[in-house]
Amino acid sequence: MTFYTFPEDNLRLFTKNVFLKMGCPEADADLATDVLLKSDLRGIDSHGVARLSGYVRLWEKKRINATPNVRVVHETATTATVDGDGGLGLVVAPFAMKVAIEKAKIYGSGWVSVKNSNHFGIAGYHSLMAVDEDMIGISMTNASPLVAPTYANERLLGTNPMCYAFPAGKYPPLVVDMATAAAANGKLEIAQRSGSPIPEGWAQDAAGNPSTNPHQLKQGGSLLPLGSDKEHGSHKGYGLSATVDILSAVLSGANYGPWVPPFVAFLEPPTDPVGEGIGHFLGAMRIDGFRPAQEFKDHLDNWITRFKNAKTVDENKKVIIPGEPEYNFEQERKIQGIPLIDVVVNDLNELATKLGIAPLS
Template sequence: MFSYQNLHQFTQHIFQSIGCSAEDAKLATDVLLSADLRGVDSHGVARLSGYVRLWEAGRINAAPDVRVVHETPSTAVVDGDWGLGLVVAPKAMAVAIQKAEQVGTGWVSVRNSNHYGIAGYHAMQALSHDMIGLAMTNASPLVAPTHATERLLGTNPIAVAIPAQEQPPFVADFATTTAANGKLEILQRKNLEAPTGWIQDAQGNDSVNPHELKAGGALLPLGGETGSHKGYCLGSIVDIFSAVLSGANYGPWVP
């Protein structure tokens, strides 16, 4: 058992050791540990080693020049310069909030970024401004279309946060697949089987093997056997909003 303070200090140190500034390292740590505090273990500190591996592979710029490359009064495109999504996304959300304060709504699309932790953290940044927050992202292709085997989309989560005055805010944060890939990683570490309906093998057959993706299998869209076309459409919408609008990689071309 680790205290939040000790875990925060350790995680921030790791981010700084790969070249993040103290400010960015703290921000990335805040985002990452917010998942653990909300009980979303699949997207918390358990993912820290994954970010280090991305940095080692040259896919993360620890000192990015995050900048707005196109904007209107209510919209913007942010180039993340391949920085940590944990850092780029909050900065993009700050731009959206600023625009909403000025003209009533703010929409920002991001390109050249990476995995940004739980989508809910970013949507919830709007709550303290008494605004509705919306955050979504595409991801590496691990999901096959309904009745297909080729992996074309990511888990492509959506998060919405809505203030409710004196009551707790409404917060929805979910993948557009039956389960996020991080849930499989937890099962792998615990040597447990996956529930039926989460994944399929490379031939399109149902599987309960959490290692199936390594053998060419795929995650299944939200909606189950008779409704997964709806989940796949939701994932496609996220892909268009997140990547096509910003000029980022989309669909099977996401690294």
């Protein structure tokens, strides 16, 4: 296993060229690129440029619309439903968050559900859009069914991530961005690329037995909810995942549960859909709708300081503030570049050859 490091600008140009080859308008290509690069910069390697080939394959299967007419199809003063017209979730979700933010500017909060979309990258990108406006940002999405509910050995839910982001003062934003499964599918993909086993508690085989095989999903197995099993609280992860699924899809008119279309192109969507595409849910709340924004940020700074100074079991380890590792990765990688494993580099260069664009260099 070998890592190669690329300057952010090189990866940004390469990624934009891929989206342009898919037929995306330039503004959409820039936005989609920004979402993916944010993931790589923040150290969430499973959701960055490593996903490019997947988007291209779905586009080739005509399951991603490169030129969507993204629009609001239902709304009130503080709520809306957006139809993504089968577009990249990397473009659709920011559109929806902008709608939520504009409503929040006027009414204090804005809430937007989305149908007919696709994979939207890291949830943190969309929540941080609200933070830039001195708002609390909330984003979540359902995903293709890979997770078995507590006691089941049938895939009925996605990894269904959720994110809450809060602006601080002297500290970076506090960002809680997590899958509601024991592990995101992208972590299995990283283990597959490196040839490493996965920790026990992440997945089970088709019979419901614990498995450390990173290829288990391809063999009829499933991911487990956050908590792994009932004795360790998997019913809580299952409940969180169900909440994401309902807000993202049952509320918007997207597909939910086992009907969510798969992200991989070699698997066809269900023939009996209950909605349209993948669903998201996004929200923005003005802090000054509750108290002066600076007061909130001063007190969140105090909260962070207290937690950072907490007594720990191991004196060499400090309490981690949500979002802190990702922020540190971003500062480091903007200067030192973004590392990509050789398997990903080879995949991207094969993609470049197929699309007729310059390879990574």
